[in-house]
Amino acid sequence: MTSFVLNSRVVQTDQPPGTVLLDFIRLSSGLTGTKEACREGECGACTVLLGCPGSQGLVYRAVASCLLPLGDVQGCHVVTVEGLSEGPLTLVQEMILEHSASQCGFCTPGIVMSLTGFCLASTDFSFQEALDALDGNLCRCTGYVAIRDAARALCERLEGVESDRAVRVATLVELGVLPEGFLEAPSLVGQLQTPEAATTPEGGPPVLVAGGTDLFVQRPEQLREARLEFLSRRRDLDFIRLEDGVLRVGGAVTLESFRLSEVVGRVFPTLRDDLLLHSSTILRNRATLTGNLVNASPVGDVTIMLLALDATLEICTPEGQDRRVRLSEFYRGYKQFDLAPGELITEIRIPQPAPGTRFNFEKVSNREILDIAAVSTAMRLVLAPDGTIEDLRLSAGGVAPVPLFVTGLEPFRGRKPEGETVGLLARHVVEAVSPISDIRGSATYKKLLLGQLVRAHFSAEVLS
Amino acid sequence: MKNVDMQMHVRGTSQFVDDLAAPAGCLHAALVTSRVARGRIRSLDLAEVLAAPGVVAVYTHRDVPGLNEVGHVLRDQPLLAVDQVEYIGQPLALVVAESHQAAWQAAALGRADIEELPAVLDPREALAQGMIHGQKRILVSGDPDAAFQTCRHVVQGRLASGPQEHFYFETQRALAVPTEHDTIKVHASTQSPGAFHRHLAEVLGLPMHKVELDIRRLGGAFGGKESTAVWVVAPALAAFLLKRPVKLVLPRNHDIATSGKRHPYEYDYRIGLDEEGQILAYEVDLYQHAGACADISLAVLGRSFLHASGAYRIPNIRVRAVSCRTNIPPNNAFRGFGVPQGTFAIEAAVTHAAEVLGVPAAQLKRKNLAGDGDVLPFGMVLENTNSGRCWETLDARVDLAARHAAVAEYNRTHTDSKRGLAVVPVCFGISFAQTALNQAGALVNIFVDGSVEVSTGAVEMGQGVNTKIQLVAARTLGIAPDRVRVHTTNTSRVPNASPTSASTGADLNGMATKYACEDLLTRLRRFAGQHLGHDDPEQITIREGVVHLAGKPTELRWEKLVAAAQWARVDLSSHAFYATPNLHLDPKTERGRPFAYYSCGTSLTEVWLDCVRGTYRLESVEVVHDVGRSLSEVIDRGQVAGGVMQGIGWSTVEQLRYAPDGRVLTGANAYKIPDLKSLAPHFAVTLLENSQNPNAVCNSKAVGEPPLIHGLGAWFAILDALRSVRRDKDLPSLPLTPEKVFMYLHG
């Protein structure tokens, strides 16, 4: 049994927890405002708001409902476009209308939800954040000009508004961004029977679902009836802290909370922008760092970053034993890695870099945003006071069966990273790889591109 | 006035086919499709499909009661394969099950024993083997051979442009409901009410009056829902045989893999100019990569052919065009309908020539820009084009010379990055090139309470045609727009309708609406005259819902007038018809006047190129386009922006890859349409001021397709940046993906 609040109604259902929320909304609840246009997280037409109980009340995020298992909304408030449309138009709806930011209308409910999600989650209501919030919502009709205008106008209307999170919902209700019904949501959610974990069919070790953004693209049919364990329920896996020179990240931390974390921003100031190159807001709000590592895609963005950053995984065996593996030793072959069935990654440990360390991430994909890299690479570099290389770590994605940690860089220590040395370094890296031709690009392209991206690591912008 | 549907779109209450409450007992259809690109079918094994959970029935071509045929123009496309397959994804059998999921899962279990034949996937190879659709077309004007002899510069080359997936947000779908007297009602997502109505009746073996096709709105179409009727006819067939409602919703990746695309083309071009850069001669061969069935390809080819001279005055020209039959899913219409391809070749040829002459391409373009009085290769004289005025307006806005200088200066001082720009003039003929299609009907009903309902053959797909029609009706009748409602597109109200395409939706249906309203107005004015005791109806007008006599308001309001007229037995319903006058094209001589008028514009696109990574960003897009006297500026601006962005997508990141066996490899996760962040920071649309157009409704000009051509500016601007780095390579093909850009620079 899964129970949650759908708009302003308490819902209890016996449907399998692996049913995707989108199907429940459209087929079982008859709420057809939420659209399906891809079922793969690529378009944003299915965007809904997911309000999860947190220390400051319900915390709302825009998410793709086509990849969200029903069981994972247990105890939450799910808001569809109908939930925003009970009274007069909301401010977001008004802005879209005013700027004619809708043509066929199929993408529009998703855009309404993402912009509303922006109003709920934004730190400063800036235009840039509004654009970032829409990075997962495609539109084939408008050409986006009107959508951008609507977003800009929305931000202008929100200028100077109190941005304190604790009173966010109340503020937005007052501004007409949210209908009044939102004020009732906490008490409705409070009435729900909230078991620690949603119940799922018995038998066999459960499939661990983190964000589900990989799992529910790969095998949705199979997962519908499978036994699932939802890691988002594990409060003990949701932490980010800096301790004894180690950034400790829990095994269920989402990419977006990592990206926006104040601690992360202090330790790795560039990650905030780098991570915008990973999928889109509606996915990052669910997708986790560990999911990216276990997905074991040779081109996983987080994986490539964490390889260069020398992360170590803390793994809990089914017997309750803890063990540690360095990420650079985790991958063994294509989608082969050092994790036995039933083992859980509880924590990612990232050493805090020495002062003055440079970190750089390069990713080239066909479309800049919401696309898988053709090639990616990350670098962590420590320079000695004389400007020579003291320590250098490099990783490369999309060029080998595994996310590649580049070895054999020791001879470059003590040299200045310029001119011929950079050329030699690039050649060293390129010689270590064996890309294949696929839909992301030809093998030749990937090889040559990697060489260029390695050079880019040592550009003036990075080294300055 | 804004698109009236938006009120509902923002609330999620607008209904698309899959949002209609499913009728009780509704079943779901799916297709078993071929995994082989070309071969003879030995047998189908559907036992596992039939045994799969939830499956109710499985049908093959033997079960088709009528004609097993959905060929749109030629009769060459079976609904369900009979004894041979011509492309991967070709429907072999129809599965009906209790749920959408069950149907598609079962369909995947279908097996076919097929004797494979060598598939042909290359258009030139197909031509060499004599695999073509229809006939080659040749258009000659002037004496190109003699003219080339006199040219100071002759430049030639080879080019290619790729396919483009429509990626309409709403995939192909229909819901069919059997009704009494063995009739059937179909709710479908299609642009072609008349043609699909006929396909449905033919396949079901029913007279057309037993089939009703109703179309509320489409979640985008862009041409992709104009000709391929498979996904509308298939559920109707199942519903008809089972006597139960049946729905088919094509999953996204099936849609991408099996539906038609914008046609890829290959081109051989040769252009000759004199000393001053005047184009004297142009010769081009167009090889259209059409796919396995003719579908609508010959019409698309015809448009490329008629637009081969692009926006330029070319006194001597030879165009050869051929539609190559290859073993991929039949390609079909896509916004622009062949014009983008025809334009691409001439734009590339002119750009290439400018390089050889050592002058900016824009200079050559301006010099050769066609305008009023110029004669097109097929003999039509241009009039009312405003082409020069569009160019000057753009120049005044951006200062082209200064922009050129700025780019040159940037490129002189930068090596790791470059900038590039392109000016693209557009000259796009409006009308269906097939004269017969230029007709439309409208039915206007006035009810006794004064509310008005309009039905036409136009299909609303986000382009705002219903809003424009609503405006035309309100304006003609002299009442407020909110008194008018545009009803669904329904074959029982407006029969035999032409597709909503070729940018003509508002032109044709708006005009028919206007005629019907004028007819009603005549009756009402006559009646009002009598009613007011005045016998000259000429003195009666209706303005803002009030009857005016000799220009002065009377006490008589619209509502009262209507009620009184009805009581006095005046007919308050009118059907009217419009056929665009004076259109003709002689297929033998390829001479005539196939278009009612031309839609012109000019744009400037600027890009920034990262030479290290081979990536690029659009910096600025400035479009000036002539939409005549716009019926709705916001709608037209939206059409321009949306069209340009689709053109940019086609020119840059939209690419589809095929496996060596002809399988489409690219799914939703790799087919990338432009996103919000790829929108240029500066994107401005200027609608040309003071433009009139006597050839279309209320002086407006069509706007759906022509602006897409401006999107080519992205390709040419990137090319400009690339050529500033090196020129020792041939022109790359379209699209210019980051991979191609990188390989051009570093390969």
Ligand SMILES: Cc1cc2nc3c(=O)[nH]c(=O)nc-3n(C[C@H](O)[C@H](O)[C@H](O)COP(=O)(O)OP(=O)(O)OC[C@H]3O[C@@H](n4cnc5c(N)ncnc54)[C@H](O)[C@@H]3O)c2cc1C
């Ligand atoms: C549209 C779209 C765009 C994408 N774009 C990108 C992109 O730009 N870059 C990129 O790198 N990836 C991308 N991805 C892939 C995917 O979203 C990411 O890899 C994401 O980080 C996966 O995280 P998740 O939490 O959703 O994983 P899930 O799907 O929940 O899980 C993935 C795997 O990890 C296992 N797992 C998760 N957590 C743990 C744990 N704590 N212990 C043990 N096992 C665990 C699961 O059992 C499962 O096998 C994209 C996916 C989609 C659908």
Ligand code: FES
């Ligand atoms: S349906 Fe496209 S993202 Fe969910």
Ligand code: FES
């Ligand atoms: S309005 Fe049609 S997809 Fe956005």
